Amino acid sequence: MDYQIYTLPNGLRIIHKPDVSNVSYCGLFVNAGTRDEHADEYGMAHFVEHMLFKGTTKRKYHHIINRMESVGGDLNAYTNKEETVIYTTFLEPHFERALELLSDLVFHSEFPQKEMDKEIEVVIDEIHSYEDSPSELIYDEFENLVFAGSQLGHNILGNAKQIKKLTSPKVKAFVNRLYHPNNIVFFSNGKTDFKKIVRLAEKYLSGIPQAETAQSRIDAETVLPEHLLIKKKTSQIHAIIGGRGYEIKNPKRKAFHLLNNILGGPGMNSRLNIELREKHGYVYNVESSATTYTDTGLFTVYFGTDKRNKDKCIELIYKELKKLRDTQLTTSQLNAAKKQLIGQIGISSDNRENITLSMGKTFFHYGRIDSFEETFAKIEAVTAKDIREVANEIFDEKSLFSLIYH
Template identity: 55%
Template sequence: MHYLTHILPNGLRMVHLPSNSPVSYCGFAVNAGTRDERVDEFGLAHFVEHMIFKGTRKRKAWHILNRMENVGGELNAYTSKEETFVYSIFMEEHFKRAVELLTDLVFESQFPQHEIEKEVDVILDEINSYLDSPSDLIYDEFENILFNGHALGHNILGTEESLLSFNSDSGRSFLQRFYTPENMLFFSMGNIDFKRIVHWLEIHMKEISFSPVQRLRETPPFVLPRQVKLQKDTHQAHVLMGSRGYSMHDKRRIPLFLLNNLLGGPGMNSRLNVTLREKHGLVYNVESTSISYTDTGVQAIYFGTDPKNMDKSIRLVHTELARLRTGKLSTSQLASAKKQLIGQLGISGDNKESIFLGMGKSYLHYNHYDTLPEVYRKVEQVTAEQLLEVANEIFDPDKMFSLLYY
C-alpha cells in the first residue's frame, strides 16, 4: 500500500493513501496539544478544538453542523497531550466540500463570545462526568504525579477556573500560535486523484496569512518514584503503578509494546489477567499500557479490586513483573507472543478510520508512515534479550510510581 506526499509552498505537508472504497477521509493534524499550553491556559487546546466548530468568518455554527451531515458525512475532532486532529468522513463525491470546510474551520475560526459561554458549560459537564469515573481519572492524576506538575501531566479538559477565564482572544491566540502550515499536516484517504486535493488546498489557503509557530517544549525533569494514597468515596480500590517509558523516537518502544501485550494486553490470556482474574478472582479489569510522547513516555499497569484484596493484588502484580525481569522468554514463548500481537494489529488494521488516523499521527511526527507489513517486520525483529533488558529497566520496582484510590 503506497502513499503519496506533497508540500505546499506555505510549508503544509500533505499525505494521501489511495483506497478503492467509496468512503473517503481527510483532515488536519496539528502538532499542538495540552503540553503546549501556558500556565494560565490549562484546557485551552481542547477548548479550541471544540470552538472551531462554532463559527468562522463565513459560517455560523448551524451551517458548520449541517455542511457534511446533510450529505451523510461526519465531522470529528480530538485533542491529546501533543496533537489535535480535525477530520471528516464522507462519500467520495463530497471530497471537495470536505476540504473547503475543514480549511475554513482550522484557519478562519472566530470564537464568538456567545458560543464560548455555551461551550464552557458543555465542557464543564464533560469534566464532571469524567470525575465520576475513577478508572479514567486515575490515569490523569498518575501522569501529573509522574511528571511532577509538568505541562505533559496536565488534564486535557482543564479546570472550571481556567475554562471560565477563556474568551475570544484566548482562542484566536492559540490558533495563531500553533495552527500554522509548518506545524500541521493535511492527510487523506480515498479513491481520488491526489493532484485534485493539492489544487483545492492551494486555492483555499492562498489568501490566508500565517505567523511562525510559537512552541517551546521542555522535557520533563527527573522525578524520584513515590507512592500516593488518596481516600476516595468509591466502591472499589483503584490502583495504578508504572514509570517513565520510551519516547516515540526510541527503538526500545517496540519491545516494550510487545511486553505490554504479553503482560496486560487485551487478550484474555495476558499474564496479569490469568493471575489476578482467572486464578484468583480478584479483579474484573486489569491492563498494562504504554504511551509514547515525542521526548518521553508512560508505562502504566491498572486494576480495580475490592479494597480488602488490594494488597494481595499488588503482590501478585509484582510477582508477574519479577517473572519478566528474571525469566528470558523461550523461543516458542517469544514466537507465540509475536504471533498474537501481529494478529491483533492485523484485525485493528481492518478498520479504515483507524488506518487513516494512524497514518496521520505517524506522518505528523515521523514524516513517514509504516504500513502493517513494516510494523510486522519490526515486531518480528524483537529478540528475547531485548525484552529482558527492557523489562529490567521499565519494570524495576525501585523505579516505579504508584497511585492508590481506596
C-alpha cells in the same frame, strides 16, 4: 502501502492512502496539545477544539453542524497532550465539501465570546462528568503524578476555575502561536484521485500564510516516585502502577510495545489477566498500556477490584513484573508473542478510521509511514534479550509510582 505525499509551498504537508471504498476520511493533524499551554491556559487546547465548531468568518455554528451531516457524513475532533485532530467521514463525491469545511474551521474560526460563554458551561459539565468516572480520572491524575512540574503534568480538560477565565483574545493568541502550516498535516483515505486532492488543497490550504510556530516544549524532568492513597467514594478500588516509558523515536519502542502486550495487552491471554482474573477471580478488568510522547513515555498497569483484594492484586502485579525482569522469554514464548501482536496489528488495519487517524501523527513525526511488512519485520527483529532489557529498565520497582482510589 501506496501512500502519496505532497508539500504545499507554505509548508503544509499532505498524505493520502488510496482505497477503493466509497467511504472517505480526511482530517487535519495539528501538532498542538495540552503540553503547549502556558500556566494560565490549562484546558485551552481542548477548549479550542470545541470552539472550532462554533463559528467562522463565513459560517455560524448551525451551518457547521449541518455541512457534513446533511450529506450523511460525520464531523469529529479530539485533543490529547501533544495533538489536536479534526476529521470527517463522508461519501467520496463530497471530498471537496469536506476539505473546504476543515480548512474553514481550522484557519478561519472567529471564537465569538457569546459562543465561548455557552461552551464554557458545556466543558465544565464535561469536567464534572469525567470526575464522576474514577476509572478514567485516575489515568489523568497518575500522569500528573509521574510528570509533576512539567508541561505533561496537568490534565487535558483543565478545571472549572481556569476554564471560566478563558476569553476570545486568549483563545486567538493560543491558535496564532501554534496553528501554522508547518505544524499541520492534512491526511486522507479514499478513492479520490491524488491530483484532485492536491488541486483542492492548493485551492483551500495554500493561501494560509507561513509563520513561525512559537512552540516551547521542555523535556519532562525526572521526579522521585510517589505512592498515593486517595480517599474516594467508589464501590471498588481503582489503582494504577507504572512510571516513565520510551519516547516516540526510541529504537526500543517496538520491544516496549511487545513487552506491554505480553504483560497486560488486549488479549485475554495476557499474563496479568490470567493471574488476576482467570486464576484468582480478583478483577473484572486489568490492563497495561504503553504511551509514547516526543521526549518521554508512560507505562501503566490499571486494575479495579474489591477492597479486600487490593493487596493481593498488587502483590501479583509486582510478581509478574519481576518475572519479566529476571527470566528471559523462551524462543517459543517470544515467537508466540510476536505472532499475537502481528495478528492484532493486521486485524486492526481493517478499521480504516483508526488507520487514517494514525496517519497524520506518524507522517508528521517520521516523514513516512511503514508498510505492514516493514512493521512486522521490526517486530520480528526484537530478541528475548531486548525484551528483558526493556523490562529491567521500565519495570524497575525503584522507579515505579502508584496511585490508588480507596
